[in-house]
Amino acid sequence: MLDDQSQFVQWLRSVAPYIHAHRGKTFVVAIAGELIAAGRLNTLVQDVALLAAMGVRIVLIHGFRPQIEAQLREKGVGSRYSHGMRVTDSVALDAAQEAAGQLRFEIEATFSQGLPNTPMAGAAVRVVSGNFITARPVGVIDGLDFQHTGLVRKIDAQTIQRALEYGAVVLMSPFGFSPTGEAFNLSMEDVASSVAVAVKAHKLVLVTEVEGVIGEDQHLLPELTVAQAEALLARLPDPQQPTDTAFYLRHAVKACRGGVGRAHIIPFALDGSLLLELFTHDGVGTMIADENLEHLRVATADDVGGILRLIEPLETEGVLVKRSRTEIERDIANYTVLEHDGVIFGCAALYPYPNDKTGEMAALTVAPSAQGQGDGERILKRIEQQARAAGLQSIFVLTTRTMHWFIKRGFVPVERDWLPEARRLRYDDQRRSRVLVKYLN
Known part of the structure; x- marks a missing residue:
């Protein structure tokens, strides 16, 4: 019993520096739709609620690729990708809107849990959503019309900041609207990196189906400077699927070049990976920063x-x-x-x-x-x-x-x-x- 108590005290002391360092900071956490499809939303929300309780300001952005795929399969329609982006026709746009609505409802419901004897007991996390993104069309690339696929044009950072100051978790879907009201399907990574830059986030965390960035020796690279990441990207083929590691890495570099302190690519398959990345010395994925971190x-x-x-x-x-x-x-x-x-x-x-x-x-x-x-x-x-x-x-x-x-x-x-x-x-x-x-x- 005494050994268990001593280990607990030592552990709590070891994470105390991180708690002090993270309090009051803004983290943008982007979760791949595959995480939700794998049934890991509940534990992820518990970890995010814990961060919020520690004084971290959270913007949570969800992906929905597998959910859109499921909707399209029900309609008997296939998917098309190019340059790491979905080609969004009118059918895919309807599927994306339906998937986004269902996921937002599911995430908000999960944050509302408060059963006794669970990690969410007494959490009282408030979630705020809104039309924070102005988008523009991707247009035609190499002769291919991406139709309703879009890119971020502008982020309403001021409104997001006000919600964060209120103490809410800001929840965002990868959807944007043009000034004329046209809807565009966006990538989670584009939204996450753009939001992180706009709100001057301390960290961007991409919780993905990949374990991180793998080096040429087939081992995980726990840490990269931006210059090292750019050199690696130059040697990698252009991503054709949004699940390619290079696609995540490209947006991590974009965030760091835009002033974000740190970008992390971590696996959702490891339980507690968000906490392990943020509260242990070595982390569990890959961290990208503009300078040597140690x-x-x-x-x-x-x-x-x-x-x-x-x-x-x-x-x-x-x-x-x-x-x-x-x-x-x-x-x-x-x-x-x-x-x-x-x-x-x-x-x-x-x-x-x-x-x-x-x-x-x-x-x-x-x-x-x-x-x-x-x-x-x-x-x-x-x-x-x-x-x-x-x-x-x-x-x-x-x-x-x-x-x-x-x-x-x-x-x-x-x-x-x-x-x-x-x-x-x-x-x-x-x-x-x-x-x-x-x-x-």
Whole structure:
């Protein structure tokens, strides 16, 4: 029982940085119609409701490709696709309108659930829909008339923002209307990327039937910069079906180039993939951003809270010496932080003793969710670089539980008398920390 309680506490602490980072942000979540056809709408809505409860502003956009296909089969009519888009004749337009109406009703009903002892108990999520999209026809491409297939011309971002400020989830179908009232069938991806840009969303999340972007080695690519994604798209054939990974990737890049902070392509087949992507270090799909998402940098005053959240569990366990907020604020220039997608996952501080040509590395910490990936070693190397740049010949650490980790990385044990006098006078006899030194080449 105690082990279960401890694991729960550690898990909750590990997701706390994400909760802080996501609160008040706007996420555009687009769900493929295949998700609904597979019977996964209920759990997806529960996860979206949880995000809303955490203070995330949600625009939810549904697709309806398999639902349209079902309607057309009942009518004995086939489907036509080209350039990744459906050719929407009058019959397909009727099928799309009918499918959209049914899906919107089903999604709103799912958000209205509130049975006791279920994840939706007490949720009270309000859903707002509307004619937020002005569309234009695709027209004729390579001699093919796409008829009632359209593209987004304009998004009513102001009205959407007002609904989000009210606390509602904004639900949108991939339908748009021209100024003359003509209806157009749009792609979910075009709507999602256009809305994300228009409302200046922090994230666009595409919940799809693909697991993410697969590299040339047939392995999932967990992270891509926009430049890397564009280079990959240049090598891929043009998508002919809207379910092609390249089609999703193209719209993810469009969103990022339009100012959206992050775009994610994740699988609906994995239960909880939305939460796993947003609240774990590595996620479960592919994330696209305009820059490298993980980087080491010198800490600033804005990082004090993140550093405290990171080191407090280890201070409680006695692994680290307790440091107050005042101490960290005072010494913030000594800290290096490892940041990933706006969340601090690691830190360390270097306290130089110039007269003794050495420096103390303190508070080396990596979040439990990110351990085992070499981040601690990366932080160590950065501290070593800083020490060399400052003209120091060695760095030392005082540790009670992690001696072997440091020994494997070139540190050697020494007696406490080795310490600079100023540090030796502050040695805590009760902790009985071991002193280890690494001499820098």
